[in-house]
Amino acid sequence: MKKFEKLISKVVPLPIENIDTDQIIPARFLKATTREGFGENLFRDWRYDSNNEPKKDFILNDSTYSGKILVAGKNFGCGSSREHAAWAIQDYGFDVVISSFFADIFKGNALNNGVLPIQVSEDFLKNIFDETFKNPESTLEVDLEKQTVTANATGRQEKFEIDPYKKSCLLNGYDDLEFLLSHKEDIEKFEEQKTV
Amino acid sequence: MSKTLVEKIWDAHVVKSQEGFPDILYIDTHLIHEVTSPQAFDGLKKRGIPLFRPEQTVATADHNVPTLDQHLPIKEELSRYQVDMLTKNCEEFGVELYGLGHPFQGIVHVIGPQLGITLPGKTMVCGDSHTSTHGAFGAIAFGIGTSQVEQVFATQCLLQEKPKTMKIEVNGELAAGVRAKDIILHIISKISAAGGTGYFVEYAGSAIRALSMEGRMTICNMSIEMGARGGLIAPDQTTFDFIEGREFAPKGEDWDKHLAYWKTLYSDEDAEFDKVLTFDAADIKPMITYGTNPGMGMAVDEKIPSVASQPESEQDSYKRALEYMGLEDNQSVLNHPIDYVFIGSCTNSRMEDLRDVARFVKGKKKADDVHVFIVPGSKQVEIQARKEGLDKVFEEAGFQLRQSGCSACLGMNEDKIPAGKYCVSTSNRNFEGRQGPNARTMLASPLTAAAAAIAGEIVDVRELI
Numbered sequence A: 001m002k003k004f005e006k007l008i009s010k011v012v013p014l015p016i017e018n019i020d021t022d023q024i025i026p027a028r029f030l031k032a033t034t035r036e037g038f039g040e041n042l043f044r045d046w047r048y049d050s051n052n053e054p055k056k057d058f059i060l061n062d063s064t065y066s067g068k069i070l071v072a073g074k075n076f077g078c079g080s081s082r083e084h085a086a087w088a089i090q091d092y093g094f095d096v097v098i099s100s101f102f103a104d105i106f107k108g109n110a111l112n113n114g115v116l117p118i119q120v121s122e123d124f125l126k127n128i129f130d131e132t133f134k135n136p137e138s139t140l141e142v143d144l145e146k147q148t149v150t151a152n153a154t155g156r157q158e159k160f161e162i163d164p165y166k167k168s169c170l171l172n173g174y175d176d177l178e179f180l181l182s183h184k185e186d187i188e189k190f191e192e193q194k195t196v
Numbered sequence B: 001m002s003k004t005l006v007e008k009i010w011d012a013h014v015v016k017s018q019e020g021f022p023d024i025l026y027i028d029t030h031l032i033h034e035v036t037s038p039q040a041f042d043g044l045k046k047r048g049i050p051l052f053r054p055e056q057t058v059a060t061a062d063h064n065v066p067t068l069d070q071h072l073p074i075k076e077e078l079s080r081y082q083v084d085m086l087t088k089n090c091e092e093f094g095v096e097l098y099g100l101g102h103p104f105q106g107i108v109h110v111i112g113p114q115l116g117i118t119l120p121g122k123t124m125v126c127g128d129s130h131t132s133t134h135g136a137f138g139a140i141a142f143g144i145g146t147s148q149v150e151q152v153f154a155t156q157c158l159l160q161e162k163p164k165t166m167k168i169e170v171n172g173e174l175a176a177g178v179r180a181k182d183i184i185l186h187i188i189s190k191i192s193a194a195g196g197t198g199y200f201v202e203y204a205g206s207a208i209r210a211l212s213m214e215g216r217m218t219i220c221n222m223s224i225e226m227g228a229r230g231g232l233i234a235p236d237q238t239t240f241d242f243i244e245g246r247e248f249a250p251k252g253e254d255w256d257k258h259l260a261y262w263k264t265l266y267s268d269e270d271a272e273f274d275k276v277l278t279f280d281a282a283d284i285k286p287m288i289t290y291g292t293n294p295g296m297g298m299a300v301d302e303k304i305p306s307v308a309s310q311p312e313s314e315q316d317s318y319k320r321a322l323e324y325m326g327l328e329d330n331q332s333v334l335n336h337p338i339d340y341v342f343i344g345s346c347t348n349s350r351m352e353d354l355r356d357v358a359r360f361v362k363g364k365k366k367a368d369d370v371h372v373f374i375v376p377g378s379k380q381v382e383i384q385a386r387k388e389g390l391d392k393v394f395e396e397a398g399f400q401l402r403q404s405g406c407s408a409c410l411g412m413n414e415d416k417i418p419a420g421k422y423c424v425s426t427s428n429r430n431f432e433g434r435q436g437p438n439a440r441t442m443l444a445s446p447l448t449a450a451a452a453a454i455a456g457e458i459v460d461v462r463e464l465i
Ligand code: SF4
Pocket: B062, B063, B107, B108, B109, B128, B130, B345, B346, B347, B405, B406, B409, B410, B427, B428
């Protein structure tokens, strides 16, 4: 997994609530057997019409907005456990997703793939949307060590929560599997003691 | 110290708990399917490590499989490739596979309980969010991502924070025509599609106790639709009776030993939950969804809530959902015409569901313009349905009984609902495009779906029974 420390980037605003995993990556694109290439179909049915022509009014097709930070409405990533959703977001080029609320499994999947989900207040979220639509060039600064996100135009800053273990994984580029493998002996001991 | 059921099972599975780290949680049973496993097998190969406990892993092919002519090779190339890949991986890593053609094949959450693999007190995971279904037996069961599938392959463990607990009590008696599906759609409509996020939910109360195992599975299945990590119900005689004698259930002395343990699996009287909600069964009516998440549901005789009644920040999303559905706020959906009826999915595709539908449609005929397909949750359900002659009842009604798989629940195979068409579906998700690009899904119980198939429009089934 790649390390994450700091990021300064423009943002792509998507002010829609309850964006579910079927929107992020529709089921018909889950037939691949590798992790790569899902970015192409990120938000497929919002991005392209039935003739595979880009829909002009969708934000990813608007070159005014770009960056490594996706900002979306409340309850982002609800629905299925498909990790393909996190892969699609990462493969497209997002390193951070900001929302006022995340679905559990999506949050875990994102962290396992080096994508940082940041929960901010409703008010700050609205503020970020407003600022970005006013000036698409405005940037956010994310500092994982300090657990802060700062709007560079207004100077407004919020602290965000992250599990301390997950934070150290991201900062160091470790993953859970390496940690679990290092406890193999404990696991085998546990199995021996288990009765039912 | 008194404990909740979740805490009892959780604590019995903690390999190691360290300050500043999530718990290392031991997983008893790992269920896998073709869609979320290939990259995990690939990961093992890349790291050059074996599958740690293949005998605790069970595989089936369900998401991609066709539901007609299953004896023929899968036509769709990518689907065939994914299913073949599962077969190869299972061979290479020594995993038992109930693939196409196998008498145990079916939707992963239907076959686990049916084969006696799902048992009280177990920890179970699968790369699929509806793994919560198995909680109906008093197990801790939850969906995981593919990276975690790889972790369980490699170590039979996961790193997990102990979840918060919520108790949802439903007391009283259900009215005629109201089913388990209506209970869960009612609850989600009240607490929203995010109302359970971060929690493990225990369902309790007399209305839950009175349910069959099938009904309990329907309830636990949809826990994820309120954002919960999982849902479970304390095991009781109904649970034990269901399990006894099944293929892989414990037998003889082993059964007695298990049973003694299972009887200790309940939340202690004074155990504390982080949150408690109570519902009255008498308030629950047949439900229908009108929007694009399972929280957007109402009693079938109610009107769609107005845009103005929604919190201001949510109004745009709400309008967008109604527009997608081609519906207006303050509108009733009674008598709204429909085009398709899908009876199936891990929520409602078991024998009890098929019998319920058959009882209602016997001697009736579907509306002319409506397409109806019934997709059994497993090969065994399909065979049993034919044995009981339900296929004849369905045929006479103009319903098509297909072969088992996920089918139109997520439209990964060729069973899709065309753009703009309305489908009353017994599945669990009404997301945009879930059943096919621009398909319009309305979630309901099998009984309400069957009534809609006959009428060709949304009806209140209470008036017809
Ligand atoms: S039936 Fe639907 S919800 Fe259930 S496992 Fe299959 S795709 Fe998932």
